[in-house]
Amino acid sequence: MIGHILKLIWNKKGNNSLLIIEIFLSFLVLFAVLSYVIYNTDRLNLPTGFDTENRWLIYLDRNDKDMDSLANAQMRINLKNELLAMSNIESVGFSFSVSPYSNGTWSSSYDDLGFEIGSRFCKVDIDFEKTMNINVVKGRWFDETDINPTYEPMIVNEFFLNKYFPDVNMLDSIIPFGGDKKIIGVVDDYRYNGVFEEEQSTTFFFQPYTNKDAQIVYLKLSPGTPKSFEEDVSKTVESITKSTSFVIQDLQAMESRNSRQTWIPMIALLSISGFLCINVALGLFGVLWYNINNRRSEIGLRRALGASRPGIAAQFTGEVLVLTLLAIVIGVFFAIQVPLLKLIDIPQIIFYKSMAFSALIILVIVTICALYPSGQASRIQPAFALHED
Amino acid sequence: MISLDQVSKVYRTKTIETTALNNINLEVPKGEFLSIMGPSGCGKSTLLNIIGLLDEPSHGQVTIAGQQVQKYASKTTSRFRNEKLGFIFQSFHLIPDLRVIDNVELPLLYRNVSSKERRRLSEEALESVGLKNRMSHFPNQLSGGQKQRVAIARAIVGKPQIILADEPTGNLDSVMGNDVMDILLDLNKKGETTIVMVTHDENMARKTNRLVRLYDGSQIK
Numbered sequence: 001m002i003g004h005i006l007k008l009i010w011n012k013k014g015n016n017s018l019l020i021i022e023i024f025l026s027f028l029v030l031f032a033v034l035s036y037v038i039y040n041t042d043r044l045n046l047p048t049g050f051d052t053e054n055r056w057l058i059y060l061d062r063n064d065k066d067m068d069s070l071a072n073a074q075m076r077i078n079l080k081n082e083l084l085a086m087s088n089i090e091s092v093g094f095s096f097s098v099s100p101y102s103n104g105t106w107s108s109s110y111d112d113l114g115f116e117i118g119s120r121f122c123k124v125d126i127d128f129e130k131t132m133n134i135n136v137v138k139g140r141w142f143d144e145t146d147i148n149p150t151y152e153p154m155i156v157n158e159f160f161l162n163k164y165f166p167d168v169n170m171l172d173s174i175i176p177f178g179g180d181k182k183i184i185g186v187v188d189d190y191r192y193n194g195v196f197e198e199e200q201s202t203t204f205f206f207q208p209y210t211n212k213d214a215q216i217v218y219l220k221l222s223p224g225t226p227k228s229f230e231e232d233v234s235k236t237v238e239s240i241t242k243s244t245s246f247v248i249q250d251l252q253a254m255e256s257r258n259s260r261q262t263w264i265p266m267i268a269l270l271s272i273s274g275f276l277c278i279n280v281a282l283g284l285f286g287v288l289w290y291n292i293n294n295r296r297s298e299i300g301l302r303r304a305l306g307a308s309r310p311g312i313a314a315q316f317t318g319e320v321l322v323l324t325l326l327a328i329v330i331g332v333f334f335a336i337q338v339p340l341l342k343l344i345d346i347p348q349i350i351f352y353k354s355m356a357f358s359a360l361i362i363l364v365i366v367t368i369c370a371l372y373p374s375g376q377a378s379r380i381q382p383a384f385a386l387h388e389d
Numbered sequence: 390m391i392s393l394d395q396v397s398k399v400y401r402t403k404t405i406e407t408t409a410l411n412n413i414n415l416e417v418p419k420g421e422f423l424s425i426m427g428p429s430g431c432g433k434s435t436l437l438n439i440i441g442l443l444d445e446p447s448h449g450q451v452t453i454a455g456q457q458v459q460k461y462a463s464k465t466t467s468r469f470r471n472e473k474l475g476f477i478f479q480s481f482h483l484i485p486d487l488r489v490i491d492n493v494e495l496p497l498l499y500r501n502v503s504s505k506e507r508r509r510l511s512e513e514a515l516e517s518v519g520l521k522n523r524m525s526h527f528p529n530q531l532s533g534g535q536k537q538r539v540a541i542a543r544a545i546v547g548k549p550q551i552i553l554a555d556e557p558t559g560n561l562d563s564v565m566g567n568d569v570m571d572i573l574l575d576l577n578k579k580g581e582t583t584i585v586m587v588t589h590d591e592n593m594a595r596k597t598n599r600l601v602r603l604y605d606g607s608q609i610k
Contacts, residue, residue: 007491011487301478301482302495305476305495306499306500307499308499309467381443383438
């Protein structure tokens with residue numbers, strides 16, 4: 001029967017080519033949109049490497065040039081002590097000017113080992129780990145021993161190790177990375193530019209919070225801390241820094257704003273694809289309905305010659321599915337060039353996944369659209385259909 | 390071979406009831422060539438549809454090849470039609486998107502016959518109607534007589550015991566009509582195929598073994 005259906009399709013290639021082109025183009029659009037969606041959503045379940053709930057950030061005033069370094073350090077000591085003394089603050093950490101969701105990145109690369117090692121980096125203090133709940137999976141976080149070390153300590157994420165030193169235990173190793181650095185710990189990750197961010201090699205360097213570059217203060221608050229507490233924090237910061245040019249941000253709100261930048265285009269693209277699928281479905285439904293009405297005498301004839309009702313339904317559904325499979329095969333031929341030629345530098349498995357999902361979605365839509373008209377075709381009475389001409 | 394016992398057919402709508410056949414009793418023995426005649430709307434095609442299991446009688450019994458076919462389930466009816474009956478229609482009913490050979494092998498598609506065997510049997514059937522040289526043509530490349538010969542080839546390819554022909558010469562001129570009639574007579578004589586033919590043409594009907602006349606759904610004695 002498949003051979004018979006192929007013959008019918010081939011002999012009506014003129015009529016069928018438009019349907020094939022419509023399904024083929026739909027497949028390509030779905031493939032592109034799903035690749036984008038899968039590329040982003042694949043990372044939703046990955047750990048970002050830090051907590052955002054009950055975390056506030058204070059961006060300190062950078063115009064503190066009037067203060068000498070000693071006064072600056074003392075100001076930061078006072079600020080930390082005063083903040084820790086407040087009832088709702090459990091922990092206080094500091095970092096340099098790059099914070100989560102700021103879309104800022106500092107990075108550097110060196111090739112002293114004969115191959116290029118690139119990493120973005122963050123400078124943080126000792127309490128940054130417990131304030132942000134950083135997950136150290138090997139070795140240790142920075143401590144007092146790192147204030148005057150023989151080798152500058154660095155903590156890297158697992159991605160860094162897997163990329164540059166796979167299958168090697170690098171803990172406590174010295175590597176040339178802008179001078180000799182010692183890897184003292186490994187964290188699972190620190191994807192600080194959003195939940196949709198790709199894993200990247202990331203390094204932490206130690207920077208005491210008394211350093212004037214420690215511009216961002218991280219607060220870990222007790223659960224249930226009211227928003228009004230921000231006013232108390234604000235007064236404390238103002239009284240110690242003698243400045244009103246600072247900003248307090250809720251890290252969770254920053255995360256939401258950051259995610260929206262990806263969610264909005266993703267939802268827009270999915271909506272457009274949804275409308276496209278509905279249009280394709282309606283078009284297919286119309287074409288099938290028209291075909292079946294045009295082929296009533298053929299249906300009557302087939303029933304007279306021995307086709308059963310399910311056989312008629314199966315034939316019409318089969319014809320559409322074969323057409324769809326042809327369109328999908330052509331679509332896959334073009335789509336597969338993207339991963340084969342590595343045209344886009346993202347994990348290539350995403351393209352294979354989206355090809356599979358696109359094919360599945362189209363097959364489901366086509367099957368649903370074909371079932372009702374095919375069922376109607378099978379209910380045509382042969383005695384009437386044969387005498388309609 | 391075919392037995393109709395007090396067969397009636399009534400079409401009902403909400404407002405009207407039309408009797409298409411009224412108490413038809415008919416016996417067609419094996420190997421007979423029977424023609425049915427009557428004016429338009431007298432129930433000839435309805436009778437043929439009931440014998441061909443394309444329609445069900447409202448009353449009465451239909452027995453074909455010793456089997457009471459009304460009691461069959463839909464699937465069994467389809468199989469019975471496929472194996473025992475061959476159909477020829479006035480308007481040929483060839484599928485325009487299939488070549489002649491593919492049109493002829495249609496009944497075999499609904500049986501477990503290999504494609505090679507289908508091909509062989511179809512070529513054989515086309516040869517018997519003198520159209521083997523046209524098997525790669527499409528129906529729109531054939532004349533009316535050739536189309537009806539293809540339809541005959543399609544009707545006989547599955548070697549049915551009964552052929553039901555609904556005005557097979559109705560759309561043909563006299564020469565082509567006689568050609569088609571000769572093929573049917575030959576089939577009846579050589580192959581002992583039972584043929585029931587509906588016709589308007591008295592001359593064609595005279596060539597058959599027996600003529601049954603219908604008028605307003607009833608058989609004229």
